[in-house]
Amino acid sequence: MxxxxxxxxxxxxxxxxxxxxxxxxxxxxxxxxxxxxxxxxxxxxxxxxxxxxxxxxxxxxxxxxxxxxxxxxxxxxxxxxxxxxxxxxxxxxxxxxxxxxxxxxxxxxxxxxxxxxxxxxxxxxxxxxxxxxxxxxxxxxxxxxxxxxxxxxxxxxxxxxxxxxxxxxxxxxxxxxxxxxxxxxxxxxxxxxxxxxxxxxxxxxxxxxxxxxxxxxxxxxxxxxxxxxxxxxxxxxxxxxxxxxxxxxxxxxxxxxxxxxxxxxxxxxxxxxxxxxxxxxxxxxxxxxxxxxxxxINSFKSQIPELPDRKLTRFIKEYVLSEYDAVILTDEKAVAAYFEKAAISKTVPAKTITNWIINKKADIKKLSPEELVKLIQSKSQVSSMPDKELEEIISKIISSNPKAVADYRAGKETAMMFLLGQVMRETRGRADANTTRKILETKLK
Amino acid sequence: MITDKTIKEIHSGLKRRDYSCVEIIEETYKNIEKYDSEINSAITVLDKKSVLKKAKAIDAEHKVSDLLCGIPFVLKDAYVTRGIRTTCASNVLADYIPQYNATVYKKLNDLGAVLIGKMNQDAWGHGGSTENTDFAPTHNPWDLTRVAGGSSGGPAAALAGRMSVFAIGEDTGGSIRNPAAWCNITGLKVSYGRVSRYGSIAYASSFDTVGPMGKTAEDCAIILERIAGKDPYDATSSLNPVPTYTASLDKTLKGKKIALPKDLLGKGLDPEIKNAILEAAEKFNFLGVAVEEVSMPIFDYGLAVYYVIAPCETSSNLARYDGIRYGNDRSNFTEETMRRIMIGTYALSAGYYDAFYRKAQKARTLFIKAYQDILSKFDAILMPVNPTPPTVIGELIGDPLQNLLADFYTVTQNPVGVPSLAVPCGFTKNKLPIGMQLIGKMFTEEILLNIGHQYQLVTDWHKKKPEMIS
Structure with a gap:
């Protein structure tokens, strides 16, 4: 121009x-x-x-x-x-x-x-x-x-x-x-x-x-x-x-x-x-x-709900959110209210709820805030599968990936990441990463 | 004739079975057939058979619980009536059949009052002689060569001709009082907001009032009690409680004070009317009222205020008749109506608004003050309704300026909003009726009706009827 x-x-x-x-x-x-x-x-x-x-x-x-x-x-x-x-x-x-x-x-x-x-x-x-x-x-x-x-x-x-x-x-x-x-x-x-x-x-x-x-x-x-x-x-x-x-x-x-x-x-x-x-x-x-x-006029004033600017500032402060996240959450009043209902229980960190709403696109129209919290809890449970089953899967991965095993034993750290990834894939994410790593390290000693 | 009687008398007769509702209705139709070809008070007369059916039903039940039950009445054709042609005396609405009922009609209908006809008027209320009508002028039953007054000329002539027992008129600048005075009947212009305007085809919305017309002040009190009050469909209708007007009619007038603006009884006023007003003042003295002379110099500006604001509002109110929805286009407006639309449009236009509309509104405030000043010291102001006796047909409609001047005494009350009762108070040597008006504070119809009733107890002007009605 x-x-x-x-x-x-x-x-x-x-x-x-x-x-x-x-x-x-x-x-x-x-x-x-x-x-x-x-x-x-x-x-x-x-x-x-x-x-x-x-x-x-x-x-x-x-x-x-x-x-x-x-x-x-x-x-x-x-x-x-x-x-x-x-x-x-x-x-x-x-x-x-x-x-x-x-x-x-x-x-x-x-x-x-x-x-x-x-x-x-x-x-x-x-x-x-x-x-x-x-x-x-x-x-x-x-x-x-x-x-x-x-x-x-x-x-x-x-x-x-x-x-x-x-x-x-x-x-x-x-x-x-x-x-x-x-x-x-x-x-x-x-x-x-x-x-x-x-x-x-x-x-x-x-x-x-x-x-x-x-x-x-x-x-x-x-x-x-x-x-x-x-x-x-x-x-x-x-x-x-x-x-x-x-x-x-x-x-x-x-x-x-x-x-x-x-x-x-x-x-x-x-x-x-x-x-x-x-x-x-x-x-x-x-x-x-x-x-x-x-x-x-004063009574009309009292009927005004918390407006986006104020809500944004409060979200950042109260839930320790980034401005980026807070902007998205407060864009629509219904989404903001949904987030607050989910966050109020404090059973799941606000950041995690934000992540589910913004990045994982949780279906907030079908899930109630309470249901969302339960879902997050169930998904993030540590080692949600029996140890025995996990050990069997790990043994299977070790035996079917001889090259990665050899690489790891030769000192290649990336090979561990590869094996870990294979286990996670096999368990469809149900395994806890730390536990799996510890078992892998023990078995490959 | 049954229709010579007051509402109360007819009601008693119905209760005693002196006569039936059917007989009353038959009498009104008989009079319509006999006289209305000459008087032309009605635009639409309701189908006799269906009206009689209603009368028979009332007789069969013999309830007549309400004073108005079984009493025939007519409406100025400015009130919409579901399924019954409503023209406002204009060819623009020549074939218009409304889809809903005006509140005032609904109230009366619910009480069992029996509608007989939709009456002639000046089209849209534009006039004071019922000559500005597309349905031929209404003739005065007291002298068929003369006008009945207007704009509610049809209803007034119908009452004088005993074609109905009471009527609902509409007053924007004298439209109830003027024909009432010229036809020797009693008519009340109510306080603005006293009666719902819903369903009253608008002339000038801030002046329009819906009011009763009858043979006596008592009749008007009975009707007003039943039609007044807040209407959820009219935001300008008042929450002011509705008194039992009839309960105050018998109060003595001793101690009451009436103002007589002597400066308004000078130039332009017919001497016979002046004398009648002064005689009425004496009568009030006789009744124990203190009548004192006052002056209202502001009256000189009344017509100017009225004839700026009313055309402004009417130019807007008539915009809806655009030729798209009501069949007949705007070329069907009469010259007088076109004149008012043009004047109003001009006065509201950019560059003229301040000089005309705004200035007139400021003057309106001065009128409110002038009336307040006098009415804070008096119960009512007494003055004539018309400057002259009824004019010969063709006289006013042919002279637009004279037509406006005829409204001199009646146009200032509407911009102020105050109520005014028109009461018969004498006759000229030529046997033409003379009326006076009593103007009161806002919402003091009770006092005006009391004064009017007491006056009618000691006079019999209101009992006289035209020679042709025998």
Whole structure:
């Protein structure tokens, strides 16, 4: 990359919450698991005349908890707003969202990129509703557009960062960490393939001297339809190079929204600044504003589980693990919990359990932590076979390997290792290495 | 006529078996057949056979456990009714059959009240004369050349025409009170949040209220007791406990204080209406109420506040009628509705929001303060409902600005949220009804209904009915 330029990247991330019901009605929130289209619908999420939204308390709480986990302030006053625009998947003609007074503001997330530690600002975390889903199909030979409202009104959290990211790799690391925290909070599957987590990078490129002076470029490009961390990285790289090429000619890239074509690995223009919509936001009159007591915010804070950073530090200290092992163990909350349950008995060293989980790929879905501990114990039992049987096998190995025996007697230490290996192979690892070695040495004297 | 009687009287008659539920229903249908071709109060009249079937079932059980059981009623066509066409008086919804019931309808239906029809109105509530309707204007039973008022003109005219015993109207800026006053019936605009709006097709969500219309304050009290309260389907419905409104009706008015804003009785107010209001004030004096003059200069800004915020909200509320789902597209909106959508869209647009929407919301706060200031010292404020008697058909709809001015007295209570009871208080020389309104603090419907009832005990304006209804 051209060293005279800095990428300036901010992220917008949408996450569908996995509450039991939808954001503003009692319909089941399971658009991906629905056996048929339009079955989880009601007057509210279909936007029928006269229907009114009633906010889902759980969704609001989870949005606040996510905000707190991202070190945000929770303003004591918040409200919903209407974002007005037309699209066939939006049955009311407006989306209930939050405009100028979101649930959470001014947070940050620390990331480690290479050896550098960085703080990425979180501008805001707000709550809104998802839209229905359009499908373009051919029915009876006619090209038609179909609408599935199962997803209409599913709670959606939007996280917006400051333009603090300076490379596609930083963006990838940030996104992975955010994903991990969301999974830890157990508020969303954050599954990008299912679209329950969606990424929209905002990219611009600045001359180094200007970005050092804290000046932001006079344009930005938003990229949509990205459904993996690696695509996000690729799209950012593609855009950064495209912008640099334009800047090198002395022009300024156009402010626009672009889409990501994963097959071609390129972005393409979707909507220019001139076509940008005026959403005519105004306070949602159907939902009273939300006022919090400080005590309520504190109670939300107490609901936040131990997050990955803290767990990592604790694992290293408490279980004397390497950072490498601890990172892998704490990557997913369920694995970390599994490890701790197994390690708590202290009958098997934590390091051994780590080894079984990470290297031996123990099937933690089928084995309970207790069962894993028993398995490790049985496998590592000293001389788990009768001495007599072991002696017979050793005699057999000695007689069938005259050359190695001769080598050993001639002083070649490696021959002992060979014989030892043969015994282990014959006993399928059941023999204790030390015992076997002692017997071998006695017999070959 | 049975339908001349109050709800309580009819209920007693049903219990005594003076007449059956079937007879009451037959009477309402008879009056509809006789008068509604001229009045045009109904958009949809329910199939008589199936309604009578329900009446027969009520007679057979002879339970009439509730005051409203077996009592016929009508709904403004803004309330969705499962399986019954609901148009909001717009061609956009000309063939719309809802899939669910409005909470207010469900409550009344569960009590055994009998729905007769879905009534005419200004489309989407956009108007004060029931002329802005795609189903032809409603004519005033007191003078068929004149309007019934609006937007709940159909329900008001139906009550005056004895085609129903009570009605549920909807008031966003006078839509219950205005036609009530012009048709000589009693109507209550409730405190915002008092009655669930679920299933009420939205005009301006932060102003819309669901309220009773009847012949008397007592009727309104009986209905309100049964439709008020928190609804899990309406986040703006209030948790405030629902009083037994009827229990307070007989309280004496001695010691009560009523404010009379004299500055609102000047320019633009018909002298006959002014006199009727002053006479009502004297009547209150007679009842032991202290009536004191106050001034409300802020009223000059009322229409401006209302006609910015209401169009903003309606421009958003009507966005769902996009031509994709309800059959008829947006070209079916009337000119008046298009005007309100355009004004609202403009006022919310980038660059205009602060100058219009935000400023209007700030002024709204000033109105809340102005009402609080007076209502902290008084039990109610007395003022006219309409500046003029009912207008001749074509007069208002042909003059959009005059149409707005007609709402002068009724548009400021909705942005504030306070309740207001419209009560008949006289007639012009030409025998056109005059109404007054009594405005109270939030959630003091109890006091307003008490005042209205005591007034009706010593007056008989509310007992008069149009000459054509014999």
């Amino acid at each position: 051209n060293k005279n330029y800095h990428p300036i990247i901010g992220m917008e991330i949408h996450v569908e919450l996995k509450t039991a019901s939808k954001m503003f009605c009692g319909c089941k929130n399971d658009p991906f698991g629905a056996p048929k289209p339009n079955i989880y619908t009601c007057p509210v999420c279909l936007g029928l005349p006269g229907a009114l939204p009633v906010p889902n308390r759980k969704a609001v709480e989870w949005c606040i908890i996510l905000g707190l986990a991202l070190n945000c302030d929770i303003p004591l006053f918040s409200k919903f707003d209407r974002k007005n625009y037309f699209y066939p998947d939006l049955p009311k003609g407006y989306q209930i969202s939050q405009y100028d007074q979101p649930f959470a503001v001014g947070g940050y997330l620390n990331i480690t990129s290479g050896k550098e530690k960085k703080r990425i600002g979180i501008t805001r975390v707000h709550l809104e509703e998802d839209t229905g889903k359009l499908m373009h199909a051919t029915v009876d030979g006619k090209k038609v557009s179909l609408i599935d409202f199962n997803r209409s009104g599913v709670p959606l959290v939007e996280i917006v960062t400051e333009p603090d990211l300076r490379s596609s790799e930083e963006a990838r690391i940030f996104l992975k960490k955010l994903h991990q925290i969301i999974r830890y909070l157990e508020i969303s599957d954050a599954d990008m393939e299912k679209g329950t987590m969606r990424l929209e990078p905002n990219i611009s490129v600045s001359e180094v001297s200007k970005s050092r002076a804290g000046e932001l470029p006079p344009y930005k490009v938003e990229v949509k339809n990205i459904n993996s961390f690696s695509f996000a990285k690729k799209a950012i790289d593609y855009e950064v190079n495209r912008h640099i090429a334009i800047l090198e000619t002395g022009s300024l890239p156009e402010q626009e929204t672009r889409g990501w074509d994963e097959k071609k690995g390129i972005t393409f223009s979707q909507r220019s600044k001139e076509e940008a919509q005026d959403y005519r936001y105004f306070p949602e009159p159907d939902i009273p504003p939300i006022r919090w007591q400080k005590s309520q």
